[in-house]
Amino acid sequence: MGGLDRLYDRFILASSFQIVRFFIRFFVDCKVFGQENIPHGKRVLFLSNHLSAFDVFLVPWAIYTKYPDEYIRQAGKQELFSIPFIGWYLKKIGGFPIKRGSGNLSSIRSIEKHIIESKVVLYPEGTRSVDSKIKPGNRMVGRIIKATKPAVVPVLVKGTERLIPVGKIFPRFGVKVEIRFGPPINLNEEYENPSVKESSTKIIEKVMETITDLS
16 A cells, blocks of 8 residues: 555656646746756755745756756645645645744654755745845744755745735736756855854855845
């Protein structure tokens, strides 16, 4: 049964991103840059700005187009996973629940575990930007990076706020969208700082600066 469950899950995941692929191909003017910067294997953390609900499909889709057989995990607020069907579906496509709030230890441990075991996508601003500007990242993400030391890949998404604006459900067609992957960030200097608080702050500041520089 376990094998069948995994096959079933893979079918749902593959079908979902085929739908995303179809939507992007025929209804969105999408360009992807820097896929050569996506590392193979596990212990990879993708950190992206967040403009629209569509980001949670776009970023994994761009990764899957390079590594279709790898498994990508993505954190989501716990409330979504209690909604009938939505919660089930999110889990099937790699989502896992976390509690909002920077000090929730169980959420931190869950994210760290998934980073070590797979590829993970996080949105360090914590919420969607309403003015398209990149906001400061959550220091707790810096702490997670310091603890797990993954390959940290900066990701910049552009245009999705026009595709599905905040508060809207249905997409607009023909919108120009870009997704850019930068090279993994060298954080060795930040890791050497013995203060966890200072090191975590410096790490997330460098990450957000690097994401901004991709524009």
